[in-house]
Structure formats: C-alpha cells, structure tokens
Amino acid sequence: MAQLSALAHHIFYSQISTKPEINLSDACANNLLLSDYISQEEFNDFFSKQVMSYADIQGDLGLRTTILNNLYEDFNLEDISTFSGAQEAIFATYLALLDKGDEVVVITPCYQSLNHYVNDLNINFINFQLNFENDWKLDFEGLEKAISNKTKMLVINYPNNPTGAHLNKNEVIKLANIASKYGLYVLSDEVSAFSTIDAGDRWCFSNYYDKAISISVMSKSFGAPGVRIGWSLCKDQEINRRLKRSKTYLSICTSRTDEFICNKLIKKSKEILNKNNNIIFDNVARLNKKIPKNLWNVHNAGIVTTVKTKKEINLIIEDLLKQDILILPTSVFGYEGNYFRLGLGNLKAIDCFIDNLEHFFN
Numbered sequence: 001m002a003q004l005s006a007l008a009h010h011i012f013y014s015q016i017s018t019k020p021e022i023n024l025s026d027a028c029a030n031n032l033l034l035s036d037y038i039s040q041e042e043f044n045d046f047f048s049k050q051v052m053s054y055a056d057i058q059g060d061l062g063l064r065t066t067i068l069n070n071l072y073e074d075f076n077l078e079d080i081s082t083f084s085g086a087q088e089a090i091f092a093t094y095l096a097l098l099d100k101g102d103e104v105v106v107i108t109p110c111y112q113s114l115n116h117y118v119n120d121l122n123i124n125f126i127n128f129q130l131n132f133e134n135d136w137k138l139d140f141e142g143l144e145k146a147i148s149n150k151t152k153m154l155v156i157n158y159p160n161n162p163t164g165a166h167l168n169k170n171e172v173i174k175l176a177n178i179a180s181k182y183g184l185y186v187l188s189d190e191v192s193a194f195s196t197i198d199a200g201d202r203w204c205f206s207n208y209y210d211k212a213i214s215i216s217v218m219s220k221s222f223g224a225p226g227v228r229i230g231w232s233l234c235k236d237q238e239i240n241r242r243l244k245r246s247k248t249y250l251s252i253c254t255s256r257t258d259e260f261i262c263n264k265l266i267k268k269s270k271e272i273l274n275k276n277n278n279i280i281f282d283n284v285a286r287l288n289k290k291i292p293k294n295l296w297n298v299h300n301a302g303i304v305t306t307v308k309t310k311k312e313i314n315l316i317i318e319d320l321l322k323q324d325i326l327i328l329p330t331s332v333f334g335y336e337g338n339y340f341r342l343g344l345g346n347l348k349a350i351d352c353f354i355d356n357l358e359h360f361f362n
C-alpha cells in the first residue's frame with residue numbers, strides 16, 4: 001500500500017482531546033452564511049430543476065465562466081479546471097506531473113500539503129527556508145542555487161501561509177524567468193490571493209508563465225471552506241489534459257450543489273471580499289497598536305501572520321488550551337521556534353488575542 005506522509009497540522013489537532021471554542025490560528029476569512037447571499041427562491045429553483053448526474057470533469061462551464069469573468073484576466077475556458085478544494089488540486093498536480101525520484105524546490109515555511117506527498121515515490125522535496133528575522137524576504141540567488149538538474153518543479157505560496165508574506169509583480173516576473181531558465185513547472189498556491197487591501201497587489205502566476213499551475217479555492221478569501229470548490233489555472237493544454245486525467249482518479253467531478261453555490265457566491269465576489277478584507281485590515285490596524293513591530297512582520301496580504309512570542313511556545317499552547325483557546329505553532333509548517341500563526345479573518349478571535357496578550361509576551 002502506498003505510504004502517505006502524515007501532515008503535521010493534522011497530527012497536532014488529533015492530539016487535542018477537546019475542540020477548543022476559539023481558534024486564534026484560523027486561516028479562513030470570517031465564515032459566511034449562505035442565506036446572506038443566496039435566496040430561498042434561488043435554492044428552490046435549483047432543487048426543483050437539477051438532475052443529479054455526474055458533472056463535467058473539467059468543471060461546470062457556467063461556473064468556470066463566472067470565475068474567469070469575475071476574478072481573472074486573459075484566460076480561456078480551457079485553461080481552468082475545478083477540483084474538490086485546493087487540497088485536491090495540489091494532489092492532482094503532483095499526480096499529473098511528478099515522477100519517482102524527481103526533485104521539487106519548495107519555498108518554506110508553507111502549508112504541509114505542499115512539501116509532502118506519497119513517500120514511496122521518493123519525491124525529494126528541497127525546502128528553501130525563508131526567515132522571520134529577514135522579514136521572509138525571498139533570496140532569488142539562493143533559490144537559483146537550490147535548483148539542480150533533477151529539479152522538476154518549483155512550489156510557491158503567496159500570500160503565504162503561515163507568514164502573510166507576499167511578492168510584488170516584479171518579483172513574480174523574476175521568479176517566472178528563473179522557472180523558464182531551468183524549464184520548471186511552477187505550482188503557485190494562491191488560496192488567499194484575493195485578501196489584499198489593494199486589488200493592484202493581486203496577481204496570478206499563470207498570467208506570467210505558461211508552465212505554471214495557479215491554484216485557488218473558496219475556503220480562504222471567501223470564507224467558505226464548506227463549499228468544496230477549488231480551481232486551477234494553466235495556459236499549457238498538455239498540463240491541463242494531465243490534470244484532468246488525475247481528477248478522474250480522485251473526485252471525478254465536483255459536486256453539482258457546490259458548483260451552484262460557488263457560482264452564486266463568486267457573482268457576489270466584490271461584496272464578499274470587501275466585507276472579509278475590511279475585517280482583516282481592521283484587525284491589522286488594531287494589532288499594529290498592540291504588538292511591537294519586531295514581534296510580527298508587517299502584514300502585506302493574506303489572512304494570517306506569524307507572531308514571535310516571548311515565552312516558550314509549548315507552555316503558551318498548554319496555558320491557552322485550559323481556557324479553550326487554540327493556537328498553531330509554526331513548527332507544523334516547518335518553522336521551529338517560539339512562533340505561532342495568528343489568523344486575521346475574525347474580529348472575535350483578535351479581541352480574544354488582545355485580551356490575552358500577557359500569555360504571549362510577559
């Protein structure tokens with residue numbers, strides 16, 4: 001049987017016996033309520049007319065059109081495929097493009113599914129580690145040195161989970177040039193790409209490089225993790241053909257009900273994103289007044305940031321659990337030390353963090 005690597009954040013959750021009431025490390029925007037965006041009539045209409053046959057493997061045409069029209073520029077319908085979450089899209093990409101013994105360079109810290117895969121395939125994940133003390137700045141020369149003749153793919157995640165670091169468009173072009181020079185695929189995990197103050201700071205890597213697979217999803221910027229729809233964007237049709245084949249081994253197609261809901265929500269993306277992003281940026285403004293600059297990084301984008309604590313992180317975790325409060329240490333994302341991921345998507349969670357500052361810093 002193929003051996004799958006255990007994901008550290010799931011191991012961490014499984015060791016906690018109760019489900020804490022407050023999660024200070026949630027990476028999702030404030031979870032939305034469907035009835036705020038979809039009327040009873042629209043649901044009734046869907047339920048009375050929808051036949052529950054398999055849906056289109058590449059993703060419902062109407063949904064793909066809505067995603068492209070509302071969220072992206074310069075893509076064709078053949079460039080986009082839907083998946084059951086970003087999680088499936090990541091796995092499908094590795095299944096489609098990696099061979100036994102390949103090397104993958106991953107900029108870390110990062111979400112665990114990006115540098116873990118089926119153990120038996122001996123995929124060699126080379127972690128290119130960025131640092132808190134250096135403001136998570138990307139060292140392009142160092143990155144180029146990490147690429148060898150075995151490297152098949154570069155994996156990036158911006159805005160980053162767990163750091164909140166982001167790249168500007170010039171840096172994206174620089175990365176695309178490096179990938180092109182070495183003929184690499186790029187998996188660009190962009191799950192919180194729509195959580196920027198300024199829409200001008202948003203980019204999609206696949207607009208800059210044909211062999212890139214950009215991945216996004218409903219769970220993060222939209223705050224709808226229960227709608228299991230993610231998507232990939234890629235301008236190379238051979239890659240898209242292989243992604244589609246991978247999907248036939250996984251979910252085959254996304255749920256018709258989720259496609260319907262997702263289509264309605266994305267048509268209201270301006271309203272939803274404004275609401276969610278205002279919460280994030282109010283939270284950032286509040287934190288700016290409360291936490292010294294050297295204990296967290298200037299927040300650029302995304303829904304999370306990494307905070308450095310003055311006390312031992314495991315003691316803080318224990319202390320907070322007694323009060324039914326959960327935090328995730330960054331060690332589960334491959335970054336050791338007294339740091340944790342702070343979620344910025346929820347007002348109540350930041351209230352709770354501010355009320356408990358002495359646990360972290362005294």
Ligand SMILES: Cc1ncc(COP(=O)(O)O)c(C=O)c1O
Pocket residue numbers: 027084085086087088111157161189191217218219220225230
């Ligand atoms: C960076 C990143 N990529 C991918 C995913 C997977 O997203 P989903 O659970 O919506 O499939 C997550 C979820 O936390 C994430 O943080």
